[in-house]
Amino acid sequence: xxxxxxxxxxxxxxxxxxxxxxxxxxxxxxxxxxxxxxxxxxxxxxxxxxxxxxxxxxxxxxxxxxxxxxxxxxxxxxxxxxxxxxxxxxxxxxxxxxxxxxxxxxxxxxxxxxxxxxxxxxxxxxxxxxxxxxxxxxxxxxxxxxxxxxxxxxxxxxxxxxxxxxxxxxxxxxxxxxxxxxxxxxxxxxxxxxxxxxxxxxxxxxxxxxxxxxxxxxxxxxxxxxxxxxx
Amino acid sequence: xxxxxxxxxxxxxxxxxxxxxxxxxxxxxxxxxxxxxxxxxxxxxxxxxxxxxxxxxxxxxxxxxxxxxxxxxxxxxxxxxxxxxxxxxxxxxxxxxxxxxxxxxxxxxxxxxxxxxxxxxxxxxxxxxxxxxxxxxxxxxxxxxxxxxxxxxxxxxxxxxxxxxxxxxxxxxxxxxxxxxxxxxxxxxxxxxxxxxxxxxxxxxxxxxxxxxxxxxxxxxxxxxxxxxxx
DNA sequence: CTGGTGACCAATATAGCGTTTTGGTCACGC
DNA sequence: GCGTGACCAAAACGCTATATTGGTCACCAG
Numbered sequence: 001x002x003x004x005x006x007x008x009x010x011x012x013x014x015x016x017x018x019x020x021x022x023x024x025x026x027x028x029x030x031x032x033x034x035x036x037x038x039x040x041x042x043x044x045x046x047x048x049x050x051x052x053x054x055x056x057x058x059x060x061x062x063x064x065x066x067x068x069x070x071x072x073x074x075x076x077x078x079x080x081x082x083x084x085x086x087x088x089x090x091x092x093x094x095x096x097x098x099x100x101x102x103x104x105x106x107x108x109x110x111x112x113x114x115x116x117x118x119x120x121x122x123x124x125x126x127x128x129x130x131x132x133x134x135x136x137x138x139x140x141x142x143x144x145x146x147x148x149x150x151x152x153x154x155x156x157x158x159x160x161x162x163x164x165x166x167x168x169x170x171x172x173x174x175x176x177x178x179x180x181x182x183x184x185x186x187x188x189x190x191x192x193x194x195x196x197x198x199x200x201x202x203x204x205x206x207x208x209x210x211x212x213x214x215x216x217x218x219x220x221x222x223x224x225x226x227x228x229x230x231x
Numbered sequence: 232x233x234x235x236x237x238x239x240x241x242x243x244x245x246x247x248x249x250x251x252x253x254x255x256x257x258x259x260x261x262x263x264x265x266x267x268x269x270x271x272x273x274x275x276x277x278x279x280x281x282x283x284x285x286x287x288x289x290x291x292x293x294x295x296x297x298x299x300x301x302x303x304x305x306x307x308x309x310x311x312x313x314x315x316x317x318x319x320x321x322x323x324x325x326x327x328x329x330x331x332x333x334x335x336x337x338x339x340x341x342x343x344x345x346x347x348x349x350x351x352x353x354x355x356x357x358x359x360x361x362x363x364x365x366x367x368x369x370x371x372x373x374x375x376x377x378x379x380x381x382x383x384x385x386x387x388x389x390x391x392x393x394x395x396x397x398x399x400x401x402x403x404x405x406x407x408x409x410x411x412x413x414x415x416x417x418x419x420x421x422x423x424x425x426x427x428x429x430x431x432x433x434x435x436x437x438x439x440x441x442x443x444x445x446x447x448x449x450x451x452x453x454x455x456x457x458x459x460x461x462x
Numbered sequence: 463c464t465g466g467t468g469a470c471c472a473a474t475a476t477a478g479c480g481t482t483t484t485g486g487t488c489a490c491g492c
Numbered sequence: 493g494c495g496t497g498a499c500c501a502a503a504a505c506g507c508t509a510t511a512t513t514g515g516t517c518a519c520c521a522g
Contacts, residue, residue, distance in 0.1 A: 029484060040496040042487080051485065155408055156416045162401075163394020170393075177386055185387045192424045260513060271467040273516080282514060 009047050009057075009225055012037040017058050021098050025055065026112040047225070052119035059123050060224035062100050066093045067128075067217035071210050078206035082199065083138060084191035087161060090129070091183045094165070104165040122223060129158050131216060137208045142200035153194065160189060240278050240288075240456055243268040248289050252329050256286065257343040278456070283350035290354050291455035293331050297324045298359075298448035302441050309437035313430065314369060315422035318392060321360070322414045325396070335396040353454060360389050362447060368439045373431035384425065391420060 015036035019028040030051060034041040048054040070089055074080045080089065094100040102110040103123060114120060135150035164186045177185075246267035250259040261282055265272040279285040301320055305311040311320065325331040333341040334354060345351060366381035375384075395417045408416075 030486080031484075034497095041485090042496050043494090045486070046495075049486095155406065155413065156420060159394050159398045159416075160391055160420060161394075162398050163390050163392075166397050167390045167393050175386065182386070185390075189387060189391060189420065189424045193420045261515080262513075265468095272514090273467050274465085276515065277466075280515095 008037075008039065008043070010061075012039065012044055012047065012054070013058050013061055013224075016054055017062075017099060020055065020058060020110070021102075024110050024112060025114045030054075050119075052114070052117050055114055056119040056123070057224040059099055059103055059120070060220045062097050063123065063128065063220045064217050064224065066090070066097060066100060067213050067220065069093050071213040071217065074206060074210050074213065078202040081138075081202055081206050081209040082143060082191075083135075083157075083194055084187040086134075087129070087190050088183045088187035091161070091164060091186055092179060095168075095179055105168045106166060107169065128216075129161050130154065131212060133212045134209060137205050137212065141202075141205035142196065143202065143205060145194055145196050148194060157190070157194070160193070161186065239268075239270065239274070241292075243270065243275055243278065243285070244289050244292055244455075247285055248293075248330060251286065251289060251341065252333075255341045255343060256345045261285075281350075283345070283348050286345055287350040287354070288455040290330055290334055290351070291451045293328050294354065294359065294451045295448050295455065297321070297328060297331060298444050298451065300324050302444040302448065305437060305441050305444065309433040312369075312433055312437050312440040313374060313422075314366075314388075314425055315418040317365075318360070318421050319414045319418035322392070322395060322417055323410060326399075326410055336399045337397060338400065359447075360392050361385065362443060364443045365440060368436050368443065372433075372436040373427065374433065374436060375425055376427050379425060388421070388425070391424070392417065 012033060015033045016028065019032055019036065030041055030044060033054075034044055037044075044054065048057060070080075070086065070093065073089055074086075079085060094104050101107070103120075106115055108115060130153055132150050135144070135153055138144045139148065139150055164182065243264065246264045247259065250263055250267065261272055261275060264285075265275055268275075275285065279288060301311075301317065301324065304320055305317075310316060325335050332338070334351075337346055339346060361384055363381055366375070366384055369375045370379065370381055395413065
């Protein structure tokens with residue numbers, strides 16, 4: 001069932017994505033998207049109720065790709081479920097995907113009003129970064145500092161991660177750090193702040209965690225293609 | 232010599248500050264400031280070369296007040312020189328001063344174009360947050376993690392602190408945390424990330440550190456009142 | 463002489479308004 | 493019955509006339 005869309009929705013999303021990255025949110029019109037996708041304008045409205053929903057779907061599809069990459073990496077190496085490893089990959093994957101990078105770095109040039117539009121809400125860091133379920137599993141398996149409860153992270157964790165994204169457009173051009181190094185600093189901060197010095201084994205938790213991210217991915221996929229009926 | 236200005240500059244800065252907070256950067260005119268301060272418009276230009284410099288001086292004077300509070304606290308309690316204690320106070324003091332809060336939270340409503348104006352440059356976090364001299368003293372006295380060099384903090388430290396400020400305008404209204412608690416989370420993060428588990432005594436470093444902040448304060452004071460001749 | 467001033471000016475911002483573009487709909491036809 | 497593009501109200505844009513404002517400087521009060 002997964003990924004067996006008729007392809008038309010994806011052609012439209014491809015067109016929207018390309019134009020978004022080329023011209024920025026404000027300058028892209030539905031007519032252009034329809035033309036590039038080779039469909040009538042009305043067809044787009046068979047898939048999504050508004051322009052906003054359409055662009056939300058563009059971003060949601062990117063999130064799906066990212067989450068799938070995350071889940072795959074966790075399957076290949078259980079260590080990858082550790083909070084600091086996950087956020088390291090999260091940072092790298094997000095920065096490698098122009099749409100997500102624009103979203104997380106709050107690139108106003110590209111996203112303009114979409115940044116403050118309500119449709120963007122479900123993409124807010126919180127859900128992706130700090131899925132309560134994921135943190136709960138980590139805590140239960142001794143992969144968070146003793147005594148640290150999932151809700152204790154509600155504020156700090158997204159705030160720290162947000163800082164590493166949001167600082168990007170403000171960095172002077174001559175910062176001698178690559179993405180990998182930045183991700184490393186982020187990971188180091190999270191590991192020291194939230195993880196135990198001697199964490200338990202990861203394997204017992206890996207299955208559950210992978211499942212959580214797979215489910216999250218499906219949720220975003222549904223949200224992307226089902227925008228017509230969604231909230 | 233300190234603080235013995237003729238008072239006129241301060242009256243002007245008071246007027247500018249009040250109008251800034253009331254109307255926002257864009258709506259405040261030099262004429263209004265002059266009227267409220269009870270001086271002629273030309274007089275303002277005897278103190279500062281441009282409107283931008285004037286508003287920079289408003290912010291610089293706030294920074295002086297904050298730095299003085301920081302230095303006083305460090306004099307009263309040497310523990311206050313620890314990085315996490317300093318940043319805790321920095322956060323609280325900045326958030327308590329409307330002008331600095333607007334600056335650090337990047338409040339576009341209040342500051343508008345001033346946020347991207349070159350005159351603001353010297354107020355950038357880096358100088359205040361991560362004065363190299365201060366970090367060097369901490370390192371020399373064993374108050375930073377072994378092996379952590381001041382330049383290793385150039386990226387991480389401002390980034391983390393920036394996150395805690397910049398997230399503010401994005402927090403939903405129902406976040407159940409007070410400023411003190413937020414500052415506590417920031418301090419905790421910095422302590423665990425950058426400080427040794429068993430730091431050396433603070434007293435030996437306290438004098439030097441206090442001096443650094445006193446000098447920083449004087450620098451900002453000079454910059455504020457000497458805007459006429461400054462760069 | 464000197465420090466302070468406000469009338470003055472070029473440059474920028476604003477307001478008004480007619481025109482164009484565009485998100486979203488829906489009657490029609492393949 | 494699914495897909496379409498002509499259609500429409502609403503929003504965006506371009507443009508001109510007008511108003512505002514940062515910054516200057518000739519002049520004046522002390």
